[in-house]
Amino acid sequence: CGKVMNKVVEFPRKLKKFGQDDPRRIVHSLKVGLAVLLVSLLYYFQPFYNGLGDTAMWAILTVVVVFEFSVGATLGRGLNRILATFLAGALGFGVHHLANLSGDIAHPILIGIFVFLLAASVTFIRFFPRMKARYDYGLLIFILTFCLISVSGYRDEEILEMAHKRASTILIGAFIAVFVCVFICPVWAGEDLHNSVAKNIEKLGSFLEGFGVEYFKVVGSGESNLAHLQGYFSVLNSKQSEETQANFARWEPRHGRFRYRHPWRYYLKIGNLTRQCAYRIDTLSGYLNSEVQTLLNIQNNQVQELCMKMSSESGKALKELAWALKTMTEPCSAASSHITKSRAAANNLKSMLRTNAAAVAGVGGDQVRLLDIVPAVTVASLLSEIVAYAEAIEKS
């Protein structure tokens, strides 16, 4: 009983925390409520109702189904729905007309064949990754509308009027949804994508900055605070959400600092490189708390110093890049100087190991860190090139 009470007491607190984590969620919920309220007014105003009748319910349906969190998603769904409804409506009407010419017996058979063929082929098209990404919803609505129009047409001879009413209600519904979504505290998928890519690079940067200190401190004193180094976890599995956001962003018009045909796919490229870097970092972080560590007692101060420098310099470079990306400036010289420093430290360490092998050989596992960081640095410098490229395009 106490446990249940506990849960009941805790629930509102959880709810509150969840809302505070991202206040846009609360705003979005209120926006949906507002849009539904607006569309339900259609029922209450006599002139509207007389014009549209029961089909006004299609407007409600459209608003509820089309309204999404970001502007891009809402626009995409709305346009998909409108286009698919019109195309499928026209096609359905054509098929219905054709079937009507063929007599009472052939009519249902013809319609049945058409419905079967169209549903099967459009479903197959939905499997194509490129269609799925952008037009999945439209294809679904296409099947739906085609079936409704061509099948129901068998009974209803006033098909044209019905189609006209339904199309206008869907237009009204989509318009209300898009209007509320765009003009009241809009959430832009493109901006989200931009920020999350920059944020991810920053996370990797702060890991690398903290890593050097943490690694040698752990070996030295056994004390550790790993929690703040685990920010990079979320980067590892960010691929799918980035791709979804880029798809939504393609639907969005010009907003803020982003043009209509902003080169979103560069974000995906940067995201991929960031993830590759994150995989390296996950490997590195394995050394922080695995049994491998017991092997690595680093006494050589020079090695330690160089490793720490590499780690912190590349971390700083990544942070500079994230900042440059966020503010959409050319990556400043600070970033490239950090990279140069980090590269220099890496080269020093390499040559030191080669020439002075015997001296450091007792260190054993320490070279691991060196050669693990090299790819990280490589990725970082690659990143900087890509970012510079993306920036150049963004500015043009």
Added chain:
Amino acid sequence: CGKVMNKVVEFPRKLKKFGQDDPRRIVHSLKVGLAVLLVSLLYYFQPFYNGLGDTAMWAILTVVVVFEFSVGATLGRGLNRILATFLAGALGFGVHHLANLSGDIAHPILIGIFVFLLAASVTFIRFFPRMKARYDYGLLIFILTFCLISVSGYRDEEILEMAHKRASTILIGAFIAVFVCVFICPVWAGEDLHNSVAKNIEKLGSFLEGFGVEYFKVVGSGESNLAHLQGYFSVLNSKQSEETQANFARWEPRHGRFRYRHPWRYYLKIGNLTRQCAYRIDTLSGYLNSEVQTLLNIQNNQVQELCMKMSSESGKALKELAWALKTMTEPCSAASSHITKSRAAANNLKSMLRTNAAAVAGVGGDQVRLLDIVPAVTVASLLSEIVAYAEAIEKS
């Protein structure tokens, strides 16, 4: 013009290849066609039509929207839709009745307040990750049905009869969709998940098996065939699809070798470990073609041999584990013996490096591979424990 012709000629070939890649896609498309055909028969049979009237269109809508690729997804959507429709219908009717008692002026205001509050709060609930994973569709339908019933009730006094008809058509539609989906070549999300997790482990295994040979051959002769080593790429980003499938699988009844409450979450655990292993492997594969390689001229035959042994043995162990998981047997002793051998090789290499440091110091970068493989081996042995655990539960 020639380019366009080329594309036109190539399109059917692409289509064919796409179908051959996974023939279940074609079967699924035909199943959707069949289900839509079946439901449209409702319109043609006079007795059905007289009973249901125009609301028969809700059956078509339900079939098109509910029918998904796997049984779990279809069942989940169908149950969500039915439950949400009933609950929201009852609630909507209650609110409509309440508002009716309050007189003509208060009625629309009351309804408006209720619609706004419900739409906003349910939309907020949809943001919770756990609700989103399993009940997202149901919550959407809940808002939709509630609005339709409570708002349209203002005009239509025969609301009960309408609700009754609509509920029965939705039941019929959902029933047809589930029936066709389950009884004609069903695609089980659980089986898919099972196979893809096993397949992923196998991919990592074959990478490790091939890696040793490839790595030393490249250094030696410069010739390489990397293509067959890149199978592990798809493992890196498999998290989201595995989670989706596990969510679908929870809806599925007993099928094949899987019980109703199969411990799907163990698959997610295994999947997570597999991915961690894949990150390590991605790091390793970086050494295959980066500039780091130029550093690594390995002359020491003993080191080379031990590294190759570690790599191939742990690869074999992973493959054995994948096979055991796939056939749902206890992981056989072969797997653990491979792991033991691989561990022994790793320990040998470690101690060799420690005692004979000067001799191998010139090798420099080679220890990298050693200490990179250690985590891989660790993960592999962890995997074997988890698999044994999962197996034990699967059998009970």
